[in-house]
Amino acid sequence: MQQFNQELMAYLAASPTPYHAVAEMARRLEAQGFERLREADDWSLQPGGRYYSTRNGSSIIAWRMPAARSLAESGLRMVGAHTDSPCLKVKPNPSLHRQGYLQLGLEVYGGVLLNPWFDRDLSIAGRVNYRRDDGSLGQSLIDFERPVAVIPNLAIHLDREQNNGRAINAQTFLPAIIGQADKTGDFRELLCQQLAQQGVANVAEVLDFDLSLYDTQAPALVGLDGEFLLSARLDNLLSCFIGLQALIGAGADEGALLVCNDHEEVGSMSAVGAQGPMLQQLLERLLPEPQARHRMIARSMLISADNAHAVHPNFADRHDANHGPSINGGPVIKINANQRYATSSETSAIYRHLAAQEEVPVQAFVVRSDMACGSTIGPITAAEIGVRTLDIGVPQFAMHSIREMAGTRDAWDLTRVLQRFFAEPELGMDQEG
Structure with a gap:
């Protein structure tokens, strides 16, 4: 066992x-x-x-x-x-520049319990479809592996009623921060760079993708006798x-x-x-x-x-x-x-x-x-x-x-x-x- x-x-x-x-x-x-x-x-x-x-x-x-x-x-x-x-998926045109931050627009997939997604170390993974330098089409799995995104909570000082119940607006609450605004806003170019780091060569252009955010915290055995699995x-x-x-x-x-x-x-x-x-x-x-x-x-x-x-x-x-x-x-x-x-x-x-x-x-x-x-x-x-x-x-x-x-x-x-x-x-x- x-x-x-x-x-x-x-x-x-x-x-x-x-x-x-x-x-x-x-x-x-x-x-x-x-x-x-x-x-x-x-x-x-x-x-x-x-x-x-x-x-x-x-x-x-x-x-x-x-x-x-x-x-x-x-x-x-x-x-x-x-x-x-259930998860949060990256929208087709996700880049948002707001208040000096680069964010990703996200879409809810399935019946997600949304509250636990805030303040987590998030990464991005999925599948990318692209055109190679020679004009042929290819696809590859992609996984940033490291934390690259976060959805910060609003401080209790700015919303004193949070603990009394808060309705989460999926459109306005969930965009994830992935960097400062001086970072490139071309998300597809970021994907090209990540593919190159993974050893996928000759990618001329990312045509489309199916990407999800995920929590980078590893699965763990929990409990006094390790009787529970959390993941x-x-x-x-x-x-x-x-x-x-x-x-x-x-x-x-x-x-x-x-x-x-x-x-x-x-x-x-x-x-x-x-x-x-x-x-x-x-x-x-x-x-x-x-x-x-x-x-x-x-x-x-x-x-x-x-x-x-x-x-x-x-x-x-x-x-x-x-x-x-x-x-x-x-x-x-x-x-x-x-x-x-x-x-x-x-x-x-x-x-x-x-x-x-x-x-x-x-x-x-x-x-x-x-x-x-x-x-x-x-x-x-x-x-x-x-x-x-x-x-x-x-x-x-x-x-x-x-x-x-x-x-x-x-x-x-x-x-x-x-x-x-x-x-x-x-x-x-x-x-x-």
Whole structure:
């Protein structure tokens, strides 16, 4: 478990954006013998083969072909997660010169908890598209790594009512300071300079970019016994890492698949989101014949892994009293009668059976009946491909904050159960009566 958490923190630190998260997953997959397949190429899949494919550099699917049986006979054990996290993105024309400072205009991505972004040491990372000196087009990941931006708070002396509640205006409060006004106002030129420092040569002009701010504070183990993990982007890179480690560590006999989609935090409706065609198109390539593919889906199951809300000791009244998960109390089955989560009694029972074999505790979450319920890629993927689905997650605090908190045991426990799930030869349940 200690080694797992050290590797998890390294993964989180290496993944400031979905692009970096997918690149790091691809690196780890290739180190374990997974072969990259490009969507534009013809594929030749072999029994027991291990493959992965990406789209837009921000979504990834990795899978293992069954060694002995056909996919139609074995089905697929699938785990889903998402690569994006709420954040602040750099606007296309971001440069602002005000009161002697150079600032960047920022756009809110997803349901960001905004207050924690003030007074943090921020950096910039993402993807840059450019034209080379010879006229050809290129793209590269970029990461300033060091702190280059800050969003200062207003002093309490100038707004005595701040502690009594303050509405944050995303347009006027959030522009980040990156330097004095004597610095160049050409942000694209700054990106060219940074690319050159990273060894990307022959960049004539930056054409466009997709960049986010992120907190440079490293992940850390906290608590008297180091029982808590604090980091940015636990929702939901924690689940991406869990699924990755489970897929790599599982046996090689059964068909298994990990899908990590971008854009969950903004609704999943995109070419690379869970409501897009990426997974369905891959399944069609695995089994082009419709009847065989339908047989495969009928024998398959998806576990959607996305973090759950633990009971905060200062706000226990925000939970249903009988469904209050605790950190390090075990992974949480997420249930909602209105299908905001896709868990059924069958998929829940299958998970509980697998967890019992690993001696992993199980918790359950149901939102208070007088509160709205969030959702995940689980219901979306279930509806898109018709697969039975379970929603589960590691309990955490401060979801959608710049720095979130989870337990050091829960992620390890969920990885063990998912590893058993990936290796399970049969996922069916006998029906009586």
